[in-house]
Amino acid sequence: MSNLSSKPYQIGYALTPKKEQTFIVPSLLSYASQNGVVLTKIDPTKPLIQQGPFDCILHKLYDSDWKQSLQDFASRNPNIPIIASPESIDILRNRISMLETVSKLKINNTGVPKQITITEVTGLENLKLNFPLIAKPLDADGSETSHKLHLIFDKDGLNNLTAPFVLQEFVNHGGVIFKVYVAGKYFRCVKRKSLPDISEENLVNLKGSLPFSQVSNLAAAGGGEGCKFEKTEMPPESLVKELVEGLKEELRLNLFNFDVIRDGKNKENYLVIDINYFPGYAKMPDFESVITDFLRDVVHKDINCGDN
Numbered sequence: 498m499s500n501l502s503s504k505p506y507q508i509g510y511a512l513t514p515k516k517e518q519t520f521i522v523p524s525l526l527s528y529a530s531q532n533g534v535v536l537t538k539i540d541p542t543k544p545l546i547q548q549g550p551f552d553c554i555l556h557k558l559y560d561s562d563w564k565q566s567l568q569d570f571a572s573r574n575p576n577i578p579i580i581a582s583p584e585s586i587d588i589l590r591n592r593i594s595m596l597e598t599v600s601k602l603k604i605n606n607t608g609v610p611k612q613i614t615i616t617e618v619t620g621l622e623n624l625k626l627n628f629p630l631i632a633k634p635l636d637a638d639g640s641e642t643s644h645k646l647h648l649i650f651d652k653d654g655l656n657n658l659t660a661p662f663v664l665q666e667f668v669n670h671g672g673v674i675f676k677v678y679v680a681g682k683y684f685r686c687v688k689r690k691s692l693p694d695i696s697e698e699n700l701v702n703l704k705g706s707l708p709f710s711q712v713s714n715l716a717a718a719g720g721g722e723g724c725k726f727e728k729t730e731m732p733p734e735s736l737v738k739e740l741v742e743g744l745k746e747e748l749r750l751n752l753f754n755f756d757v758i759r760d761g762k763n764k765e766n767y768l769v770i771d772i773n774y775f776p777g778y779a780k781m782p783d784f785e786s787v788i789t790d791f792l793r794d795v796v797h798k799d800i801n802c803g804d805n
């Protein structure tokens with residue numbers, strides 16, 4: 498349904514240059530404007546209350562000046578939805594609080610890998626975790642370093658890591674990861690290439706650590722591996738739906754994705770390993786209509802955006 502007969506909805510967006518480049522693309526701008534939604538850039542260095550008027554704010558910025566500007570705007574405009582509240586986003590900026598939300602849900606056949614926080618690099622002798630491990634920076638703040646992870650094969654591999662970080666057990670999962678994109682009422686699960694399994698025989702030959710980043714942005718490999726990728730079954734729709742509904746409510750977020758792997762040792766079990774606020778939607782099929790419908794739902798108050 499279009500609102501072309503009435504005034505278009507004005508959506509103000511405040512994003513990093515990288516996010517703007519990948520998300521505010523011509524195909525989105527034209528689809529949205531044809532359907533009564535206009536996306537306008539906010540200047541985050543100027544007070545938000547002096548810009549607009551807006552029917553909705555969409556943002557992925559974290560600095561304190563911006564948060565203050567948002568708060569001033571929200572107190573003067575309590576009925577204008579803000580996607581999303583900084584409090585909700587902050588839960589996903591720490592890799593421990595991020596996955597605690599999944600544990601709280603207590604959904605059958607779902608969980609998270611065993612993990613602990615390391616704040617100091619001394620005294621790492623008696624870890625109650627099994628190798629191989631993955632070290633992930635504690636802050637998932639979108640910086641390049643926040644995506645720099647290490648596979649750790651043995652005790653020596655724990656040297657030279659920068660605290661604070663999270664040590665998480667590496668779980669064999671057949672080299673395929675499922676990414677579930679959520680945008681309000683909509684969700685979609687897609688397959689991506691992941692790290693390959695590490696067998697116990699191979700682990701004996703692997704020493705120290707191995708840095709890596711953004712594996713799942715690689716295309717699926719061709720040949721034998723590609724074939725296995727194609728044949729990998731998707732997780733049960735009912736399980737994905739339960740996770741989506743549970744996480745939306747627990748996080749009070751509408752715009753996020755999460756990564757799920759199928760435990761190679763217990764194939765009934767699916768583990769959530771990562772949740773991202775406002776991820777790379779442009780990689781999703783039909784992203785222009787999904788995002789436009791979502792923004793219209795937000796302005797219509799057909800979906801709830803936290804306190805606003």
Ligand SMILES: Nc1ncnc2c1ncn2[C@@H]1O[C@H](COP(=O)(O)OP(=O)(O)OP(=O)(O)O)[C@@H](O)[C@H]1O
Nearest residue numbers: 610631644665666667668691692712713770771773
């Ligand atoms: N516990 C684990 N067991 C097995 N593989 C894992 C585990 N944790 C992460 N991985 C692999 O490492 C990749 C990156 O991990 P993760 O998703 O936590 O990092 P990220 O930098 O937050 O990624 P994103 O780009 O999705 O934000 C995953 O896509 C998966 O391939």
Ligand SMILES: O=P(O)(O)O[C@H]1[C@H](OP(=O)(O)O)[C@@H](OP(=O)(O)O)[C@@H](O)[C@@H](O)[C@@H]1OP(=O)(O)O
Nearest residue numbers: 515516519638639640714754773775776777778
């Ligand atoms: O575009 P952005 O800068 O927001 O990058 C996001 C990236 O999207 P991109 O792949 O289009 O870059 C996302 O990839 P998918 O999960 O969707 O594959 C994911 O890695 C987010 O964690 C990133 O957000 P960040 O954690 O860095 O803030």
Ligand SMILES: [Mg+2]
Nearest residue numbers: 713756771772
């Ligand atoms: Mg991830």
Ligand SMILES: [Mg+2]
Nearest residue numbers: 637771772773
């Ligand atoms: Mg992430």
